[in-house]
Amino acid sequence: MSDHFQYQNVDDYIHEFIFEDAKKEAVDDFYDMFQQLVALHNAAQPYLMMLDLRKSGHFPIGHARQRQRAAFSQAEKFPMGRIALVVERPGVVDRVVSTMVRALHLPVRVEFFAEREVALGWLKDALDE
Numbered sequence: 033m034s035d036h037f038q039y040q041n042v043d044d045y046i047h048e049f050i051f052e053d054a055k056k057e058a059v060d061d062f063y064d065m066f067q068q069l070v071a072l073h074n075a076a077q078p079y080l081m082m083l084d085l086r087k088s089g090h091f092p093i094g095h096a097r098q099r100q101r102a103a104f105s106q107a108e109k110f111p112m113g114r115i116a117l118v119v120e121r122p123g124v125v126d127r128v129v130s131t132m133v134r135a136l137h138l139p140v141r142v143e144f145f146a147e148r149e150v151a152l153g154w155l156k157d158a159l160d161e
Contacts, residue, residue, distance in 0.1 A: 034058070034061035034062070034065070035052075035057075035061075036051065036052055036053050036055060036057055036058030036061050036062075036088075037049045037050060037051045037052060037058060037061065037062060037088075038050040038052070039065065042082075042152065043156075045077055045080055045159070046080045046081070046082060046152065046155050046156075047069055047080065047081045047082070048081075048082045048084065049062060049081070049082070049083050049084065050084040050087070051083065051084060051085055051087060051088035052087060052088060053087075053088050054085070054088040054089050054090060054091045054092065056092060056095050058088065058091070059091050059092065059095050059096050059099055060099065062083075063099040063100070063102070063103045066081075066103060067103050070103075077159070078112050078113040078114065078158045078159065078161075079112065079113030079114075079140070080113055080114055080155045080156075080158060080159075081113070081114075081115045081116070081155075082115075082116040082117075082118060082148070082151050082152065082155060083115070083116070083117050083118070084118040084148060085117060085118065085119050085120075086118055086119060086120050089120075090119075112140070113140050113141075113158070114140065114141045114142075114143070114154065114155055114158045115140055115141070115142045115143075116142075116143055116144075116145055116151035116152075116154055116155050117142065117143070117144050117145070117151075118144075118145050118146070118147070118148050118151050119144055119145070119146065120146070121146065122144040122145070122146060
């Protein structure tokens with residue numbers, strides 16, 4: 033695992049990461065694990081992931097963007113899905129992160145939430161679509 037985040041699989045289909053800090057090493061550990069999880073993903077289900085950044089704050093944007101591009105360029109075909117980011121106060125930085133994800137033209141919706149339970153509900157709704 034990682035010293036920078038806790039990982040758990042919620043209800044067998046939601047990958048939840050709770051970050052302790054937002055160091056570059058946390059970004060590296062996350063993207064290493066993310067690539068492994070995507071490779072193992074069952075394409076019949078949407079890919080659902082929640083990142084809880086309330087304790088850590090936002091990642092260093094430049095480093096995260098560099099790792100994001102590398103991770104998605106190595107994925108043969110990224111599955112459809114949703115990514116919920118739980119943050120202390122949704123705001124401008126969140127829009128920057130959303131723009132970064134949209135720029136990759138992935139079949140993924142990204143939303144920001146202030147509460148974990150609301151984020152989980154939004155992710156679970158994807159299974160009914």
